[in-house]
Amino acid sequence: MIVKPKVRGFICTTAHAAGCKASVQEQIDYVKSHKHAEKGPQKVLVVGASMGYGLASRIAAAYSFGAATVGVIFDKPASGARTATSGWYNTAAFEEIAANDGLYAKTVNGDAYSKEIKDQTIALIKKDLGKVDCVVYSLAAPRRTMGDGTVYSSVLKTVGSAYTNKTINLKDNTVNDITVEPASEDEITATVKVMGGEDWKDWIDALKAADAIEDDAVTVAYSYIGPEITHPMYADGSIGKAKDHLFATAKEMTASGSIRAYISVNKALVTQSSAAIPIVPLYISILYKVMKEHNVHEGCIEQMYRLLNEKLFAQPVITDDEGRIRMDDLEMQPEIQAEVDKLWKEITTENLDTHADLDGYHKDFYRLFGFGIDGVDYDADIDPDVQILSMNW
């Protein structure tokens, strides 16, 4: 089958197996070619391991420290004329390459919020690894189904009053004003249920109850702060309320036992999740331009390599005054933000090319699905039916 991108709204409904494999290989090569901290985790559980920051965390742990990794993903294999999801291909590629390099890597596919998937994952950990010493929690999900069938859906809205600012329409590359409406109390509660810390703590509690986590284990979840223009939409919006809960949960978990829980505030990057947030993609494309010009641009793998090797497993862990790890340190540098702010004020449809790295944004978006990767022949006939090695255990 010859696979081409088919974009609908914020996602691409096709994914390219060979492209995803090449992208995973590039990320592995990046980590392999950099020097590693002396000490790091050996047995790592990554919840949300198939794309974006979770996948990069898995790769960084495996190839910095030789860590055994168990990944929890929620992806679909190919079926008939449909390709698999890119997360499926990424995971298949990661497991295959890791196995060739003598690294343990197994994956559980299903809803991470469910008890069934937690039980299945913990059974696998106990059988193969005994206990994990690090848990990365990197879910970005639109909804959460509770044990009793109740479904909570997260929203990307403001809190309090509506907010109007610029956004980009990525279909026709135009800059327009958008008004984001405030979330209702119920919507805020639902967003906190989905993206807050409750499920993260459920994972840690379940691992503890099963004696499947080391007493001195480290766990990390990801957050975002960003500049003021994005605050009404993000940090002070419904998703920000969930992130506040995530941070409060980290503090609670650390205070209540020997496990240390951290929040890492990561850089804004193109991922399947961030593409859906109003205003943020325009900010990201301006940010890319400015950070690339200053030679400080990073993608997920550079961020997660740096997180594990330079911050989370440094002695002592490097945090800000509030105890958060700041992987947005380069993004938030005053000179970077001053330039972004200037361009933000001036940007219109007419000057998009000079004021933003739209090309970089689009390239990164297509790369998420395995398209536009150097060295991949996109006219070649490929078999979309790729298996994940460990799914046969």
Ligand code: NAD
């Ligand atoms: P992503 O969409 O690339 O990855 C999310 C992962 O979660 C995917 O592997 C997906 O398959 C998995 N997932 C979703 N629902 C699941 C479920 N029910 N069960 C199992 N797996 C499920 O997103 P991302 O941007 O890498 O986000 C990861 C975390 O990083 C989120 O907490 C996000 O808020 C945070 N973050 C993202 C950015 C950014 O700019 N992208 C910046 C800072 C922090």
